[in-house]
Amino acid sequence: MRRGIAATALVASLALAATACGGDGDSDSESGGPVTITYWDTSNATNEAPTYKALVEEFEAANKDIKVDFVNVPFDQAQNKFDTAAGSKGAPDVLRSEVGWTPAFAKKGFFLPLDGTEALAEQDKFQPNLIEQAKYEGKTYGVPLVTDTLAFVYNKALFAKAGVEAPKTWDDLKKAAATIKDKTGADGYWGSTAGYYGQPFLFGEGTDTVDAEGKKVTVNSPEAKKAYGTWLGLFDGKGLHKADTTADAYAHIQEAFVSGKVASIVQGPWEITNFYKGSAFKDKNNLGIATVPAGSTGKAGAPTGGHNLSVYAGSDKAHQEAALKLVNFMTSAKSQETIALKNSTLPTRDDAYTDKVKADPGIAGYQTVLPAAQPRPALPEYGSLWAPLDEQLPQIAGGKKSLDEGMGDAEAAIAKLVPDFSK
Numbered sequence: 001m002r003r004g005i006a007a008t009a010l011v012a013s014l015a016l017a018a019t020a021c022g023g024d025g026d027s028d029s030e031s032g033g034p035v036t037i038t039y040w041d042t043s044n045a046t047n048e049a050p051t052y053k054a055l056v057e058e059f060e061a062a063n064k065d066i067k068v069d070f071v072n073v074p075f076d077q078a079q080n081k082f083d084t085a086a087g088s089k090g091a092p093d094v095l096r097s098e099v100g101w102t103p104a105f106a107k108k109g110f111f112l113p114l115d116g117t118e119a120l121a122e123q124d125k126f127q128p129n130l131i132e133q134a135k136y137e138g139k140t141y142g143v144p145l146v147t148d149t150l151a152f153v154y155n156k157a158l159f160a161k162a163g164v165e166a167p168k169t170w171d172d173l174k175k176a177a178a179t180i181k182d183k184t185g186a187d188g189y190w191g192s193t194a195g196y197y198g199q200p201f202l203f204g205e206g207t208d209t210v211d212a213e214g215k216k217v218t219v220n221s222p223e224a225k226k227a228y229g230t231w232l233g234l235f236d237g238k239g240l241h242k243a244d245t246t247a248d249a250y251a252h253i254q255e256a257f258v259s260g261k262v263a264s265i266v267q268g269p270w271e272i273t274n275f276y277k278g279s280a281f282k283d284k285n286n287l288g289i290a291t292v293p294a295g296s297t298g299k300a301g302a303p304t305g306g307h308n309l310s311v312y313a314g315s316d317k318a319h320q321e322a323a324l325k326l327v328n329f330m331t332s333a334k335s336q337e338t339i340a341l342k343n344s345t346l347p348t349r350d351d352a353y354t355d356k357v358k359a360d361p362g363i364a365g366y367q368t369v370l371p372a373a374q375p376r377p378a379l380p381e382y383g384s385l386w387a388p389l390d391e392q393l394p395q396i397a398g399g400k401k402s403l404d405e406g407m408g409d410a411e412a413a414i415a416k417l418v419p420d421f422s423k
Contacts, residue, residue, distance in 0.1 A: 035322045036067040037093035037315075042078040042307070043343075047273045051342040052096075052330075059329045066322045086110040091312045093323040097142055099133055099306050100376065100383020106136035107380045112311040112320060113139040119311065119327040125349045129375045134308050136378060142308025143331045144348035146339065149373035150200060150302035151366055153257070154264035154288040155280055158184050162263075166290040168300075170204070170230050173264075173293050177239030180263045187262040188239035190253050191231065193397045195389025197266055199303045201227040203374055204295020209385045209414060212377035215421045219389070220411035227295060228396070228403060235397055243397035266292060268305065272344035272362035289365030291372045304373040306348065346370070381417050388413035 041052050049072045056068045071092070073081060079101055085091040091110065105111050114120045123131060126144050134142035152173075154166060159176075162183035167173040177188025191197070202208050207223040210216065218224055235243040241262060244252050254271065256262040258278020275281045294300035309327045311320060329335060336352035339345060344362050347353055358364045376382050388410045396406040415423060 034065050034067045035318050036069060037319050037322045037326065038069045038071060039094040039326065040078065040082065040092040040096065041070060041072045042075045042096045042098070043072070044270070045072050045074075048343045048345070051339055055330060055335055055338060056326075059326055062329075063322075063325065066325065068326060082110075083108075086312065086314065089314050091314060093312050093315050093319050094326055095310050095312070096145065097308050097310045098383070099142070099144075099304070099308055102134055102142040102308050102310060103136040103378060104380040104383065105310065106139070106141040110313055111141040112313040113141060114143060114311065114324075114327075115140050117324050118321075119143050119309075119324040119331075121328060122332075122349075125333065125351055127348055127350065129304070130306070130348050133304065133375050136380070142310045143327050145307050145309050145331055145336075146345040147304065147306035147348045147370070147373075148268045148270060148346055149304055149366070149370060150197065150266050150268050150292055151369045152264060152290045152292050153267050153275070154290070155186075155257070155260060156286045156288045157280075158186055158260065158263040159288065162188075166288060167293045170201075170234065170293045170295065174234065174237055174240065177263075178237065179239070181239030184263070186260065187241045187256075189234060189264045190241035190256060190262045191234045191243070192253060192266065193243055193245055193249060193394040195386035195393060196303065198228065198231055198389060198393060200266065200292040200301060201231045201295065203301035203303075204230070204293070204297060204299055206295075206297045206299055208377075209389070210377075210379070210382070210418060210421060212379045212382070215418075217411055217415050217418065217421050217423050219385075219414055220407045220423070225403065225407060228393075228407065230295065231393075232397060232403060243394070245394035245398040249394075264288075266302075269344070269346050269362065269366040272360070272366070275362065276344075284361050287362060287365065289362070289369065291369045301372050301374045302369070304375050306346075379418075384417055385414050388417075 041049055043049050043052055053070050056070045060068055082091055082095055130144040130147055134140050162180040164176040164179050167176050173189055180188035202224060205223040205227040207218050209219045211218050234240055253265055257265045258275055258280055260280035275287055276284055281287050291300050292302050309330055311323045333349055333351045336347040337354055337357055340347050340357045344360055346366055392406040392410040395401040396403055
């Protein structure tokens with residue numbers, strides 16, 4: 001799951017329009033020829049998409065009656081493009097959907113319920129919480145393809161040189177960062193100002209941006225303010241890198257970590273491949289992975305992310321049946337093992353964590369932190385709630401707004417997204 005990262009592929013709008021033909025009942029099936037379905041892949045075009053494309057070609061070789069038009073769509077554009085295409089009955093037959101999009105598109109009637117279909121023939125093999133996260137109003141609208149969560153990742157060599165261990169709490173992190181700076185000269189920690197990366201601080205105080213069950217906006221609650229106060233305090237102090245509020249902040253933080261200029265960050269497994277490309281992690285075993293530090297409640301948790309494969313509800317029976325078969329193939333244990341080995345991403349079913357897969361220290365490390373991952377509530381708007389924080393948190397960290405002012409503005413913006421919630 002890429003938060004705020006522009007994918008490297010550029011797909012022209014005309015090309016997308018030409019390939020997004022799932023809803024028009026293509027003439028191929030009517031003429032007796034192979035059924036052609038369109039698959040929108042939203043993975044990183046350089047590091048991940050080639051693996052998915054190769055699997056699609058393997059599927060086509062085994063299913064001569066189905067052809068797949070594989071289109072890599074930039075992740076940061078895919079949600080809006082699919083929304084537009086589905087609204088005009090021209091969406092792709094299969095979408096690699098970020099988990100937060102799944103209930104939102106299901107609510108609009110764009111996704112086909114998958115319960116009892118070939119796509120979910122092996123439902124019991126998947127991690128139950130990931131299946132639950134793909135549901136909306138009791139029906140399942142996606143098959144989990146890859147999962148992820150945030151972890152505290154660190155440079156083992158720098159931590160060892162400073163004589164410190166992975167921190168258990170945010171206070172521990174501040175102390176460790178100062179020691180690392182004194183002993184190694186490197187910054188100990190560099191935090192993000194993106195809304196998604198603020199979630200562990202909220203969970204550490206036992207709260208969230210909203211209380212979905214109680215239908216209340218909680219981003220400006222005392223607990224949330226305490227959480228964001230802790231977050232803000234990690235930009236100021238010895239060994240704590242100052243906040244980067246530029247558009248390229250993500251890339252700056254990543255580069256500093258993989259080059260050994262900063263000893264630790266909070267990051268997801270989608271960057272494992274890029275970690276290994278950095279000079280600090282030529283030895284893959286130098287990559288340390290631990291559960292994010294706990295808040296004052298003693299709780300430590302990070303959001304569950306990842307991607308599902310979903311089927312467009314607006315296409316005809318022949319295209320839907322072909323799409324269901326593709327989804328079943330792409331999410332099989334064999335395919336997930338291949339994806340993990342090639343892309344260093346986390347499988348969603350236990351039987352895909354083979355010895356070969358767990359030989360990757362990045363995957364093995366992230367697997368250990370998955371139990372601390374918190375599933376998202378069944379709220380279609382939930383994935384949209386980080387946008388107001390993406391706007392407010394950089395202003396707070398950059399000193400343009402006080403914490404109280406920024407949280408108040410975030411509360412007002414989030415309240416508009418869930419108008420039936422109280423403050």
